[in-house]
Amino acid sequence: MRAMSTIQPSTHGGAGLRIADDLRTAILDGQYAPGARIRQENLADRYGASRLPVREALRMLEGEGLVRLVANTGAWVTHLSLADCEEMYQIRERIEPLLLRYNVPLLSDSQIDRLDALATHMEHGDDVEHFLALDREFHLGSYEAAETTLLTDTVHQLWNRTQHYRRAFMQAFRPSDRSVHHEHHLLVAALRRRDVDEAERILAAHIRRTRFELSRHPEIFAD
Amino acid sequence: MRAMSTIQPSTHGGAGLRIADDLRTAILDGQYAPGARIRQENLADRYGASRLPVREALRMLEGEGLVRLVANTGAWVTHLSLADCEEMYQIRERIEPLLLRYNVPLLSDSQIDRLDALATHMEHGDDVEHFLALDREFHLGSYEAAETTLLTDTVHQLWNRTQHYRRAFMQAFRPSDRSVHHEHHLLVAALRRRDVDEAERILAAHIRRTRFELSRHPEIFAD
DNA sequence: ATCAGCCATAATGTATCCAATAACAACTGT
């Protein structure tokens, strides 16, 4: 009846998934802040569906760590503590190099060219959202060649779960430090040489350095 | 009508969770083989509930990777390929040492005593199920001291997702090789010395060796 | 005899309705 604006339920059997996809995007875009309450009925009529597929969507996103569900109480966008976030960065530091290792021999020259262009493009321009998008595209792009499934999914989830705090950090501090870009270019160079071990080292250091920077600004995680 | 034996629905608001816990246990116990179809209605009247909480439970287990859901089609116990399993072992090889690192300084002497006893107990006795349970208790027990959340959960999930293939491997081959036990004892010794780096190395090697053994028996993953 | 297409059946997806829980506010008693 209402909210038929967005989409008509022409396709049966994927409502929960569609809602989950949309809600995920909304959370990652920052339209929902961590800790924000999610009301089932709101989503239900926003998507012109009943609360049932909404609940399924929430369960899916709970599995991805983006949403926290409490029985008989409600749903909230997951809120991370600094300790949680550091944990995730430590995990990333260990498994992203592994994922990169899978990819190094498989990345095409043109894919590497694209990464190069992204790294360069990222250096110029001062819009936070733009930087976040390019940075994400750069790193996840370097993982696109291999057909790993679980590993790729895990890394994507880690990026999603920390997305908001990356944004908060960038918005608050806009580091003048150019290390990020140097590391990106070094990484591209190592990829060109197909130097797996060095690529792993650079990436691990890149993530570790980011973790240190985050740790120095615990106020981002203040409730 | 039946199955009111187990629990009366006195508690409102946790049915999905209860079903998920039960089903998870059943899958890990081997009562459901990988690839087995899961019928919503079956579970529904087994647990004396409607299909609705069953679906929630399935979504939860899907998030944990134990179940695969296809829209309009059904649910199956997740089936892993050898490549998938190797991926998981490679991830384990990288992050379990990290989790162990968190724990080494926090494990109490009595906890280490218990690990020691488990390692010894595991050596004698030839029941596969018993070995699996003790091995799991040993390793996950060595991760119980730290209050890491995401990392601990991830490791538990990896253990759960590979549980069936560990069982299949042990049932099929019962390795006469005693390396497992030597590694366990070496690990306990390193923990006693609070030698973090060495403990990490031993654990990584332990997991890596297991991965190699698995790789030599692809027939376990034959459909 | 084999394969394509159709139909019947069984299982899943969704909406609506009702029950139960929890948060909140007003009230009463000390």
Added chain:
DNA sequence: ACAGTTGTTATTGGATACATTATGGCTGAT
């Protein structure tokens, strides 16, 4: 005035009923 309690309301949890989709068997034609 304050705290404990009770009632009210908004929100979530679950069951039943119905729509929709996939699947397996059957029929018929080539």
